[in-house]
Amino acid sequence: MLRTLLLLILLPFPLLAQTTQEKVRDYRQAHEHELLKEFTTLLAIPNVASDTQNIRRNAALIMEMMKQRGLNPRLLEASTPNVPPVVYGEWKTPGAQRTILVYAHYDGQPTDPKQWTGTQPWQPVFRAGAIEEGGQIVTLADTGAINPRYRIYARSASDDKAGVMAILTAFSALKDKGITPTSNIKFFFEGEEEAGSPHLGEIINLNKELLAADAWIIGDGPVHQSGRKQVVFGARGDTNVDLTVYAAKRPLHSGHYGNWSPNPAHMLARLLASMKDDDGRVTIEGWYSDAEPLGEVERRAIADAPQYDEELKQQLGIKRTEGGGKSLLELINQPSLNINGFASGDVGALARNVIPTTATAVLDLRLVRGNDHQRQIQRVIEHIRKQGYQVLDREPTDADRAQYPLLARVNARAGGYNAERTRMDLPISKSVIDAVQSTSQEKVVLLPTSGGSLPLSIITERLKTVTISVPIANYDNNQHAENENIRLQNLWDGFEIWAAIMTMR
Amino acid sequence: MLRTLLLLILLPFPLLAQTTQEKVRDYRQAHEHELLKEFTTLLAIPNVASDTQNIRRNAALIMEMMKQRGLNPRLLEASTPNVPPVVYGEWKTPGAQRTILVYAHYDGQPTDPKQWTGTQPWQPVFRAGAIEEGGQIVTLADTGAINPRYRIYARSASDDKAGVMAILTAFSALKDKGITPTSNIKFFFEGEEEAGSPHLGEIINLNKELLAADAWIIGDGPVHQSGRKQVVFGARGDTNVDLTVYAAKRPLHSGHYGNWSPNPAHMLARLLASMKDDDGRVTIEGWYSDAEPLGEVERRAIADAPQYDEELKQQLGIKRTEGGGKSLLELINQPSLNINGFASGDVGALARNVIPTTATAVLDLRLVRGNDHQRQIQRVIEHIRKQGYQVLDREPTDADRAQYPLLARVNARAGGYNAERTRMDLPISKSVIDAVQSTSQEKVVLLPTSGGSLPLSIITERLKTVTISVPIANYDNNQHAENENIRLQNLWDGFEIWAAIMTMR
Numbered sequence A, B: 001m002l003r004t005l006l007l008l009i010l011l012p013f014p015l016l017a018q019t020t021q022e023k024v025r026d027y028r029q030a031h032e033h034e035l036l037k038e039f040t041t042l043l044a045i046p047n048v049a050s051d052t053q054n055i056r057r058n059a060a061l062i063m064e065m066m067k068q069r070g071l072n073p074r075l076l077e078a079s080t081p082n083v084p085p086v087v088y089g090e091w092k093t094p095g096a097q098r099t100i101l102v103y104a105h106y107d108g109q110p111t112d113p114k115q116w117t118g119t120q121p122w123q124p125v126f127r128a129g130a131i132e133e134g135g136q137i138v139t140l141a142d143t144g145a146i147n148p149r150y151r152i153y154a155r156s157a158s159d160d161k162a163g164v165m166a167i168l169t170a171f172s173a174l175k176d177k178g179i180t181p182t183s184n185i186k187f188f189f190e191g192e193e194e195a196g197s198p199h200l201g202e203i204i205n206l207n208k209e210l211l212a213a214d215a216w217i218i219g220d221g222p223v224h225q226s227g228r229k230q231v232v233f234g235a236r237g238d239t240n241v242d243l244t245v246y247a248a249k250r251p252l253h254s255g256h257y258g259n260w261s262p263n264p265a266h267m268l269a270r271l272l273a274s275m276k277d278d279d280g281r282v283t284i285e286g287w288y289s290d291a292e293p294l295g296e297v298e299r300r301a302i303a304d305a306p307q308y309d310e311e312l313k314q315q316l317g318i319k320r321t322e323g324g325g326k327s328l329l330e331l332i333n334q335p336s337l338n339i340n341g342f343a344s345g346d347v348g349a350l351a352r353n354v355i356p357t358t359a360t361a362v363l364d365l366r367l368v369r370g371n372d373h374q375r376q377i378q379r380v381i382e383h384i385r386k387q388g389y390q391v392l393d394r395e396p397t398d399a400d401r402a403q404y405p406l407l408a409r410v411n412a413r414a415g416g417y418n419a420e421r422t423r424m425d426l427p428i429s430k431s432v433i434d435a436v437q438s439t440s441q442e443k444v445v446l447l448p449t450s451g452g453s454l455p456l457s458i459i460t461e462r463l464k465t466v467t468i469s470v471p472i473a474n475y476d477n478n479q480h481a482e483n484e485n486i487r488l489q490n491l492w493d494g495f496e497i498w499a500a501i502m503t504m505r
Helices: A002-010 A020-043 A052-068 A161-176 A200-206 A264-273 A296-304 A309-316 A328-332 A373-386 A398-403 A427-437 A456-463 A488-502 B002-010 B020-043 B052-068 B161-176 B200-206 B264-273 B296-304 B309-316 B328-332 B373-386 B398-403 B427-437 B456-463 B488-502
Strands: A074-076 A086-091 A099-105 A125-127 A151-153 A184-190 A215-218 A230-232 A234-246 A336-345 A358-367 A390-392 A407-412 A445-447 A450-453 A466-469 A485-487 B074-076 B086-091 B099-105 B125-127 B151-153 B184-190 B215-218 B230-232 B234-246 B336-345 B358-367 B390-392 B407-412 B445-447 B450-453 B466-469 B485-487
Touching (some): A020 A151, A020 A161, A020 A488, A052 A086, A052 A161, A052 A184, A099 A161, A161 A184, A161 A488, A200 A456, A215 A427, A215 A456, A230 A427, A234 A264, A234 A373, A234 A456, A234 A466, A264 A336, A264 A358, A264 B264, A264 B336, A328 A450, A336 B264, A358 A373, A373 A407, A427 A488, A456 A466, B020 B052, B020 B151, B020 B161, B020 B488, B052 B161, B052 B184, B099 B161, B099 B488, B151 B488, B161 B184, B161 B488, B200 B456, B215 B427, B215 B456, B230 B427, B230 B466, B234 B264, B234 B373, B234 B456, B234 B466, B264 B336, B264 B358, B296 B445, B328 B450, B358 B373, B358 B450, B373 B390, B373 B407, B390 B398, B427 B488, B485 B488
Parallel strands (some): A099 A184, A215 A466, A230 A445, A234 A450, A390 A407, B099 B184, B099 B215, B390 B407
Antiparallel strands (some): A074 A086, A086 A184, A125 A151, A336 A358, B074 B086, B086 B184, B125 B151, B151 B485, B234 B358, B234 B407, B336 B358
């Protein structure tokens, strides 16, 4: 008896009562190579939502991954053809009092392969670290532990096939270790989130009972810049605008006509310059006027979050920030206006001495609670009118050209949506916070809203539910840009976080 | 005797005393098909100066064309390899008191084939009219008169293989008709004018005696917008600048970092906007200060030139012009600042919700007499500094990024040069004016300077000679842009103009 007691005391603690986290870690360590093989196979399929054929290959592979895990997946389709389907599955837990829907998306942002360094977006490779820090391409040994600082470079390695992989692997680990979830679980993998989820509302409408849940738990986005885990209770709304200004109908020799015939690049530069001041504050009338002020809980959460701005500035190589000295977290709770890109004529080797015919910019408008995406676009249009432009939603005709000195075309892209925010003090909110905190020695960062956007209002309005986001990606994952990547440790952490959520009290 | 006299009176006038112009026209009408075949063969060879291999194929074909005309051509090379050669030839006229050098260039501006309508830049095609007016592709019959409104679409159809073709054909016609030139003629075809003539000065230095002439007569540029023929006594100087501004080192998610991390497109927009006011007047300090005012003769020539601005505005589809109401011809006598192109991130289908890392513009600075190209660039740099930028001539280092809130890179492109202008009352000037006037029923337009640029100072300073330009292309030739073309009548006129110059008193 004494010997047994001593033995128990002397044994390493885990053997006494191995936690769910430890069991999930055991599982991952035993299966790292096969899990990465499964993941890179998924990453190798091009996944731009408009690429109809390939997007279905992604859905088919995820179906296969779910079948192998004993789930019984099916596709949820929109009413029109060629829409990327939702891959859906369920796991019923006998006696569970709660149903959670776990969400990730398998489509990715469009990308120009020429911009990638060394490899292609859909040819996943391992690197010893971040490209920006000189991380070279490495080949994994067939067996043995893998350095968790390694990264996988591929489109959607983070955003958001990592979400799909983390959710499905957490489920595998629980099953393998005989751990019973505490909730009924619905799996929901969307295929056109990066296109603005144009059919999500319809698919929810067509499947309202199927998709009902006490909460949708969203697996998307990066952890805090400090590396600390996060729970995020809202996401900004988002909408995009294409803006084009018009000069002469044909390209003109810059010597023979320059500084007489208008230059569209100069026109657009003046127009864009007029939209923000030197501090980056948006000068469009009413821009900040209907943003809902943060409540006390939210303000405290922001104050408790680590201040990481100075380190971030150093890493990004910027000395100056926009926003007149306000912190990144404060600014994320304001609506924003970003130029995603602009173009007129050519630069570099193709540049010629011409006056281009048009200049185009793509604007990204982020919204916070209180903003309406159509109202915010209308403010942009009003601002352009105030600069003297006739604003059209189509190409100008000869009659337009004869009538108006300044012509602009403005088109809102499809799929804009508003911001959403869930109260932090709901029971489900507290359960999720506790679950994520159980996987972390550091205090988990709680954010009222993410800087990024998700079409949460499409969900919450239709299903009268709430959404809570649990991001896992490294913050420097180059999400939406070239050289997107995920750090393996973040993927490993993701398995443990999702297992904790599936087993939360 | 009486019968003979009556016969002479009754005969059409040309038979009595056919003019040189009429003989050249006869020659052209008899050889239209073979001339166009020769011309389109030349147009089919890609001719960007940096395309070393193809540029030599152009030179070789021009050599061949000159040999067939009984000229004895040779290549003038720079001292370094892979420089496009000058194709040179001479025709000595016994007893001539004057030597003229006739100049054209056979290289063309770089171009993006994707921007061309229907056909490719180096696949010459005939169209029934201008693309902008619905001109369809046509196939010529094997024989018979060709509609002179037809156009040839190809890179350098106007700028400036038309110059090469007009000069050589004028010579053929004179020879064929037994007409003796009145000057010794030196033929000089340059191969890197559109690259800024970086080796023209050296080639002149290496061949000073060979290239000495009483005047260089330049065949380049368009006729007046009204269709009236022109003689141009100067050309603006020209220099190009690459300008890049820098934001964070890596592309960032516009939601997570937007309106905190600086947006380079917005920075560049503000910077470019600061360089010109709403009227398009350049606001860079000192921009107009050292332009030499026009003399009395020049001002009268401008006043005599047709006012074509309103018709041009209608054709170009613009209601507003820059320059506060000043006419195009007035503004051409001022230095200009044009944005040839700008780019940051992507627009269109590739646009993503990112903050790009850089934004770039290519500027084109046109200069008038009195300006110095390096001084003008220095003014741009000083202006950028005044906006708070640290101006570099290279990529910023991490140390630069840590030290300076605003970073810009400015590089002047090679090959900038100053403006040049020849007095209109020199004997040679008067001879050229009379020669061109002899081919035209309408009054020839005389311009102190062209809006376009030619490296005339490289010639005049080294050879103590003068330059006079005789353009032939239609003004709507899309020079330097996609869909470059020449109207056949302009090419036909060019033959007659150059024959008149070769036989001028």
